[in-house]
Amino acid sequence: MTPLLEVTDLVKHYLSRGLFRAGLPTRAVDGVSFEVGRGETLGLVGESGSGKSTIGRTILRLDEPTGGRAVFDGVNVFETDRETLRAMRRKMQIIFQDPFSSLNPRMAIGSAVAEGMEIHRLAPKAEIPERVAGLLREVGLDPSLATRYPHEFSGGQRQRVGIARALAVSPTFIVCDEPVSALDVSVQAQVINLLRDLQEHRGLSYLFIAHDLAVVRQISHRIAVLYLGRIVELGTTDQIIESPQHPYTQALLSAVPEPDPRRQRTRIVLRGDPPSPSAPPPGCAFAGRCFHSSKNARCTSERPEQRTVAGRQVACHHAG
Amino acid sequence: MIGWLIRRGLQAVLTFAAAIVILFFLMRVTPGDPLMRMTEDRQISVAEMARLKHRFGLDQPLALQFITFTSAAIRGDLGVSIYRYPDRVLDLIVARLPASLLLGGTVLLLNFTIGVWLGVLQAARRGQFIDRWLTRLSLSGYAMPSFWLALVLVYFLSTRWRLLPSAQMTDPLLDPSAPFAVRTFDLLRHLLMPAFTLAIVTIAATMQYQRTAMLEVLRLDFVLAARARGLTESQVRWRHAWRNALFPVLTLFGLWLPILVSGSVFVERIFNWPGLGSLAWEAINGRDYPLLLGTSMIVTLLVILGGVCTDLGYWLLDPRVRRP
Numbered sequence: 001m002t003p004l005l006e007v008t009d010l011v012k013h014y015l016s017r018g019l020f021r022a023g024l025p026t027r028a029v030d031g032v033s034f035e036v037g038r039g040e041t042l043g044l045v046g047e048s049g050s051g052k053s054t055i056g057r058t059i060l061r062l063d064e065p066t067g068g069r070a071v072f073d074g075v076n077v078f079e080t081d082r083e084t085l086r087a088m089r090r091k092m093q094i095i096f097q098d099p100f101s102s103l104n105p106r107m108a109i110g111s112a113v114a115e116g117m118e119i120h121r122l123a124p125k126a127e128i129p130e131r132v133a134g135l136l137r138e139v140g141l142d143p144s145l146a147t148r149y150p151h152e153f154s155g156g157q158r159q160r161v162g163i164a165r166a167l168a169v170s171p172t173f174i175v176c177d178e179p180v181s182a183l184d185v186s187v188q189a190q191v192i193n194l195l196r197d198l199q200e201h202r203g204l205s206y207l208f209i210a211h212d213l214a215v216v217r218q219i220s221h222r223i224a225v226l227y228l229g230r231i232v233e234l235g236t237t238d239q240i241i242e243s244p245q246h247p248y249t250q251a252l253l254s255a256v257p258e259p260d261p262r263r264q265r266t267r268i269v270l271r272g273d274p275p276s277p278s279a280p281p282p283g284c285a286f287a288g289r290c291f292h293s294s295k296n297a298r299c300t301s302e303r304p305e306q307r308t309v310a311g312r313q314v315a316c317h318h319a320g
Numbered sequence: 321m322i323g324w325l326i327r328r329g330l331q332a333v334l335t336f337a338a339a340i341v342i343l344f345f346l347m348r349v350t351p352g353d354p355l356m357r358m359t360e361d362r363q364i365s366v367a368e369m370a371r372l373k374h375r376f377g378l379d380q381p382l383a384l385q386f387i388t389f390t391s392a393a394i395r396g397d398l399g400v401s402i403y404r405y406p407d408r409v410l411d412l413i414v415a416r417l418p419a420s421l422l423l424g425g426t427v428l429l430l431n432f433t434i435g436v437w438l439g440v441l442q443a444a445r446r447g448q449f450i451d452r453w454l455t456r457l458s459l460s461g462y463a464m465p466s467f468w469l470a471l472v473l474v475y476f477l478s479t480r481w482r483l484l485p486s487a488q489m490t491d492p493l494l495d496p497s498a499p500f501a502v503r504t505f506d507l508l509r510h511l512l513m514p515a516f517t518l519a520i521v522t523i524a525a526t527m528q529y530q531r532t533a534m535l536e537v538l539r540l541d542f543v544l545a546a547r548a549r550g551l552t553e554s555q556v557r558w559r560h561a562w563r564n565a566l567f568p569v570l571t572l573f574g575l576w577l578p579i580l581v582s583g584s585v586f587v588e589r590i591f592n593w594p595g596l597g598s599l600a601w602e603a604i605n606g607r608d609y610p611l612l613l614g615t616s617m618i619v620t621l622l623v624i625l626g627g628v629c630t631d632l633g634y635w636l637l638d639p640r641v642r643r644p
Binding site for chain 2 (some may be wrong): 057060062087088089090092093094096097098101102103104105107108115116119120142149151162164166169
């Protein structure tokens with residue numbers, strides 16, 4: 001079966017206009033390819049500035065891509081005209097990180113949930129309140145809250161409203177852009193469980209974006225690790241968690257808290273910052289911070305291509 | 321709601337009373353004297369001057385004058401004009417009010433419809449050609465003194481090209497029994513220049529406030545979410561973004577509300593517009609205490625009303641204010 005979403009060589013450059021000269025483009029996403037299967041969750045991890053949110057936004061064309069293809073259900077999203085795109089949006093939704101800016105403060109939450117159905121005429125007008133109530137119940141909110149405004153809700157509840165709003169148009173694919181990063185740990189778990197239940201009942205596919213590997217591993221079937229606009233490792237959750245091959249993945253993983261106090265582990269502390277995305281180094285982007293014992297001149301001169309190591313994709317000269 | 325209105329109303333009344341007290345005494349300490357102005361350079365006997373003073377009550381102690389004025393004002397009597405004796409202040413104001421409301425109302429309407437629309441357009445096209453040029457143009461308008469712009473417009477549109485009348489509110493030669501449409505057209509022709517002069521010099525503020533407020537809202541996630549749901553760009557812009565970006569403009573509207581009655585003294589003088597602005601100018605020149613106080617009171621009232629309207633607008637439009 002073909003995957004629901006197939007992204008090939010996605011590129012997004014931002015142009016910065018200087019006062020006197022055109023600045024170098026910022027290569028936020030620099031050639032990223034992945035697939036998301038039906039009913040699957042692909043986790044996308046990376047630090048701030050690695051381009052993970054940009055990927056989520058460009059594949060929904062909330063941001064115009066610079067290059068590449070994103071084929072959703074057989075249609076290249078990047079080449080559709082405006083009207084087709086508006087119709088397609090029904091199938092692809094997004095949930096945001098900040099529960100405070102993601103809801104319109106002047107719209108009662110019931111209206112926010114109803115709007116998508118009204119736009120796409122998914123239900124007769126008379127049925128909409130009932131549908132809204134059903135959706136609120138589905139995300140664990142009392143339907144009587146529909147007339148309330150966002151400021152009357154807590155962060156976790158707002159996130160549930162955001163999920164109900166996305167579900168209103170019956171999508172098959174949802175970009176979850178750091179949906180739990182702004183929440184308390186206990187609330188994080190609730191929201192993740194909710195997303196998991198919804199996936200099970202509705203057969204949803206997720207692109208789950210987060211900077212925290214501990215969160216991503218809970219929900220993802222496969223994980224892609226992003227560094228400076230490129231995927232450095234992509235494999236199943238087990239492969240990534242149990243035997244990370246890329247040194248950057250190993251470093252990320254060593255930062256995840258270990259619940260078992262008897263287990264020994266060494267913590268890898270990376271030094272320095274990632275290089276500037278407007279002037280990436282010629283070789284491996286990670287070379288400057290890499291701690292790998294066999295690091296050599298090739299790392300700083302030749303960019304490592306993705307290859308298959310131990311069943312997953314890795315972009316490192318020395319992996320395996 | 322009722323409780324809030326009562327509290328806000330009391331506050332407004334107190335502010336108004338305080339403003340009247342200050343205005344009353346401030347006028348008396350400014351140099352000049354209505355009787356000196358009235359008699360100008362005519363020789364006048366001391367006895368005659370004393371008689372005039374007595375007639376206008378200016379020989380009374382200041383505190384007593386104030387009490388006389390307030391007790392009459394509360395009953396709706398603003399006294400008699402000195403400069404335009406024996407006209408009553410209230411009658412003078414009422415006669416001038418329609419002209420001022422017409423000019424001020426047109427300016428407000430032009431300013432806020434065009435200003436809001438252009439500000440939103442600028443924010444949507446941020447950094448592009450149209451945004452940059454609209455900012456430049458609106459700031460040039462802002463930098464122009466209104467009287468200078470008025471004179472330039474009169475010079476070209478009236479004197480040179482004879483397109484529009486240069487002064488007055490109606491054509492004095494027009495038959496008053498002319499059909500309504502003809503009279504309305506005549507009025508609009510007279511209204512055009514003063515209204516545009518004032519709109520051009522004030523619109524920059526509205527545009528820039530609206531632009532900034534819009535930009536702040538447009539980067540929020542709910543705007544993206546609306547777009548992601550498949551709303552059209554104009555639905556996203558007006559229904560979601562603008563409704564959250566109108567508050568600074570609402571405040572500005574409250575601040576501009578007094579223009580309804582004050583117009584602009586300069587512009588009203590240049591176009592000989594028979595509004596309250598010209599009346600205030602006469603009152604200042606004649607040191608006509610009762611008339612000056614009367615016109616100032618109207619402006620004060622509108623300033624306070626503007627504040628109340630703004631608060632009321634917030635209360636009606638922002639659910640966060642409505643349900644604390």
